[in-house]
Amino acid sequence: xxxxxxxxxxxxxxxxxxxxxxxxxxxxxxxxxxxxxxxxxxxxxxxxxxxxxxxxxxxxxxxxxxxxxxxxxxxxxxxxxxxxxxxxxxxxxxxxxxxxxxxxxxxxxxxxxxxxxxxxxxxxxxxxxxxxxxxxxxxxxxxxxxxxxxxxxxxxxxxxxxxxxxxxxxxxxxxxxxxxxxxxxxxxxxxxxxxxxxxxxxxxxxxxxxxxxxxxxxxxxxxxxxxxxxxxxxxxxxxxxxxxxxxxxxxxxxxxxxxxxxxxxxxxxxxxxxxxxxxxxxxxxxxxxxxxxxxxxxxxxxxxxxxxxxxxxxxxxxxxxxxxxxxxxxxxxxxxxxxx
Amino acid sequence: xxxxxxxxxxxxxxxxxxxxxxxxxxxxxxxxxxxxxxxxxxxxxxxxxxxxxxxxxxxxxxxxxxxxxxxxxxxxxxxxxxxxxxxxxxxxxxxxxxxxxxxxxxxxxxxxxxxxxxxxxxxxxxxxxxxxxxxxxxxxxxxxxxxxxxxxxxxxxxxxxxxxxxxxxxxxxxxxxxxxxxxxxxxxxxxxxxxxxxxxxxxxxxxxxxxxxxxxxxxxxxxxxxxxxxxxxxxxxxxxxxxxxxxxxxxxxxxxxxxxxxxxxxxxxxxxxxxxxxxxxxxxxxxxxxxxxxxxxxxxxxxxxxxxxxxxxxxxxxxxxxxxxxxxxxxxxxxxxxxx
Numbered sequence: 001x002x003x004x005x006x007x008x009x010x011x012x013x014x015x016x017x018x019x020x021x022x023x024x025x026x027x028x029x030x031x032x033x034x035x036x037x038x039x040x041x042x043x044x045x046x047x048x049x050x051x052x053x054x055x056x057x058x059x060x061x062x063x064x065x066x067x068x069x070x071x072x073x074x075x076x077x078x079x080x081x082x083x084x085x086x087x088x089x090x091x092x093x094x095x096x097x098x099x100x101x102x103x104x105x106x107x108x109x110x111x112x113x114x115x116x117x118x119x120x121x122x123x124x125x126x127x128x129x130x131x132x133x134x135x136x137x138x139x140x141x142x143x144x145x146x147x148x149x150x151x152x153x154x155x156x157x158x159x160x161x162x163x164x165x166x167x168x169x170x171x172x173x174x175x176x177x178x179x180x181x182x183x184x185x186x187x188x189x190x191x192x193x194x195x196x197x198x199x200x201x202x203x204x205x206x207x208x209x210x211x212x213x214x215x216x217x218x219x220x221x222x223x224x225x226x227x228x229x230x231x232x233x234x235x236x237x238x239x240x241x242x243x244x245x246x247x248x249x250x251x252x253x254x255x256x257x258x259x260x261x262x263x264x265x266x267x268x269x270x271x272x273x274x275x276x277x278x279x280x281x282x283x284x285x286x287x288x289x290x291x292x293x294x295x296x297x298x299x300x301x302x303x304x305x306x307x308x309x310x311x312x313x314x315x316x317x318x319x320x321x322x323x324x325x326x327x328x329x330x331x332x333x334x335x336x337x338x339x340x
Numbered sequence: 341x342x343x344x345x346x347x348x349x350x351x352x353x354x355x356x357x358x359x360x361x362x363x364x365x366x367x368x369x370x371x372x373x374x375x376x377x378x379x380x381x382x383x384x385x386x387x388x389x390x391x392x393x394x395x396x397x398x399x400x401x402x403x404x405x406x407x408x409x410x411x412x413x414x415x416x417x418x419x420x421x422x423x424x425x426x427x428x429x430x431x432x433x434x435x436x437x438x439x440x441x442x443x444x445x446x447x448x449x450x451x452x453x454x455x456x457x458x459x460x461x462x463x464x465x466x467x468x469x470x471x472x473x474x475x476x477x478x479x480x481x482x483x484x485x486x487x488x489x490x491x492x493x494x495x496x497x498x499x500x501x502x503x504x505x506x507x508x509x510x511x512x513x514x515x516x517x518x519x520x521x522x523x524x525x526x527x528x529x530x531x532x533x534x535x536x537x538x539x540x541x542x543x544x545x546x547x548x549x550x551x552x553x554x555x556x557x558x559x560x561x562x563x564x565x566x567x568x569x570x571x572x573x574x575x576x577x578x579x580x581x582x583x584x585x586x587x588x589x590x591x592x593x594x595x596x597x598x599x600x601x602x603x604x605x606x607x608x609x610x611x612x613x614x615x616x617x618x619x620x621x622x623x624x625x626x627x628x629x630x631x632x633x634x635x636x637x638x639x640x641x642x643x644x645x646x647x648x649x650x651x652x653x654x655x656x657x658x659x660x661x662x663x664x665x666x667x668x669x670x671x672x673x674x675x676x677x678x679x680x
Contacts, residue, residue: 012673012677013673014677014678015565015566016570016673016679017566017609017670017671017676018672019672041427042396042423043394043395043396043423043427044394044395045392045429045493047391047392048392050391051387051393053385053386053388054386055383055433055468055469056382056383056384056469057437057469057470057471057486057488058471059438059439059473061479083383084383086382087385089383095395097398097486099399099401128395129396129397131398131486133399133400133401134677135481135484135678138478139480140480141475141479144480144484146397146399146437146488148437150395150490153385224356225356225357225360269357331355331357332352332357332359333353333354333355333358333360337351337354337355337475337476338354338475
């Protein structure tokens with residue numbers, strides 16, 4: 001075997017032999033190092049403080065791999081951290097499974113892995129086990145990443161759609177549409193895409209603070225694919241209540257709104273990667289808002305609406321800036337391929 | 341929107357809107373139904389009996405999607421179940437993440453999902469949460485599947501490379517090379533590929549019986565990518581001991597050996613999906629063998645060798661049928677793309 005290292009991932013790097021070993025030890029582990037991972041078993045053995053956990057998974061297929069404000073690696077950590085966080089748990093451990101297209105440059109792989117390691121450290125989670133597969137050129141698109149995660153449930157937190165009641169307030173922790181419009185604008189090359197930046201961030205610090213301090217939190221969900229519109233529509237589906245939001249209160253950056261207008265999107269349908277929707281009792285809303293605004297990831301938090309009597313027809317309605325009303329529908333799906 | 345259902349998965353089915361909802365509710369959930377999954381949150385909330393768990397992940401990119409003895413769905417359940425089983429745990433819950441190439445026929449998807457549901461039921465595990473992404477035609481190859489899993493650790497089980505001692509016996513639970521040679525032979529079309537069948541199976545029933553009954557189990561690993569050779573070489577890496585196995589004792593089906601000879605493979609390097617290697621004390625070996633042979637997935641179990649004094653050079657050596665000795669190396673990797 002020659003001494004010259006290939007500059008790209010080969011199909012053979014997924015064969016389970018010497019090359020796989022070297023790929024993992026030389027290229028993957030250095031960015032992710034922790035004791036549990038270094039044993040390189042196929043399973044991580046963990047002693048959690050409690051068996052009351054949240055368990056989640058997400059695959060990431062975002063295109064392009066690198067974008068303003070993040071990359072597929074940062075996204076793969078934040079997205080899964082956020083799914084655990086909004087469910088009322090403290091994210092603890094992640095798995096990392098890579099599907100790599102043969103031909104991916106090692107430099108690209110290492111940049112992504114560095115981002116994964118850095119984001120995991122920042123968010124207080126450990127990558128405890130993983131898997132690496134390769135497929136032929138043309139059988140994938142660079143790299144796809146799956147992370148699964150476990151979080152320990154916060155004691156006393158009971159959230160769910162069934163906890164929502166008429167009169168509850170609806171908050172978001174900041175401006176909407178940043179992630180999705182950044183990705184779409186970079187793909188389309190609209191000319192001012194450099195003014196847009198993904199909001200990709202791990203929210204567990206903020207959500208844990210909210211759950212631990214505010215009583216009356218009914219429901220929380222991160223507004224990813226399908227955006228705010230999808231979350232609100234999932235809330236009212238089969239519900240006895242409706243939702244009314246005020247357009248003027250929904251925080252949207254001017255550049256995001258401009259890009260959406262130019263490209264013909266409704267920002268309410270656009271994916272976020274650092275935003276949650278929280279439903280909280282009217283009494284708890286002020287404290288919830290205050291805690292958000294005191295946190296770096298909640299500076300632009302706002303109460304955007306409330307839960308209303310459905311009067312038999314559970315809908316999401318928007319009071320427009322012009323004083324009218326329109327129904328916010330569940331997005332159909334076409335506008336958002338490979339946004340995360 | 342028209343009433344006619346598309347016959348294939350569309351890119352828009354991954355957009356997070358109405359179409360994603362319909363794909364999940366109409367095509368995915370029916371095969372997998374259980375209470376935890378039906379809530380459709382992004383996380384599953386679980387109350388495990390203990391926080392002492394094993395946690396694992398694997399992506400599956402096998403080609404072809406359907407093969408004699410199984411399919412990518414069966415594999416995706418069994419492979420992750422087995423990673424948990426050999427680590428000394430009882431597999432409990434799985435996540436299911438699909439990356440689907442636009443254009444995949446719904447019929448194919450549903451066949452795979454049916455297989456996943458059936459295999460999960462047979463193995464006593466629940467699919468508790470999932471994720472569905474779509475990518476454009478040409479950006480994946482039909483479907484890639486990731487499953488992550490949690491198992492509850494069996495009390496009193498302590499296995500690991502550091503527990504292995506000179507004199508320990510090495511067993512396998514049956515014939516080797518069946519899965520890999522089935523896949524390779526179907527791809528190559530060697531003419532008698534219909535005589536070959538993957539050994540794809542969930543091993544937790546057998547491994548739990550072993551862990552609960554046999555004292556002296558030191559180490560267990562499923563022999564997937566890289567086959568027996570990879571497991572044994574991982575054992576001796578950085579170890580103070582070596583491994584010696586007897587060719588005549590290694591169970592291999594004649595058709596598998598014939599296919600390997602014809603195509604120029606060493607069966608020891610070939611992937612299995614229903615086989616483990618177990619290292620057990622000399623005193624425990626007979627009981628281990630008896631329990632295996634009493635189980636449907638261990639009929640052809642055999643003691644194939646033992647752990648020997650490395651004398652400074654930890655190697656895997658094979659006593660050949662001809663009476664000679666050869667070193668069994670870690671496979672390089674080239675022979676085994678997309679075997680699982």
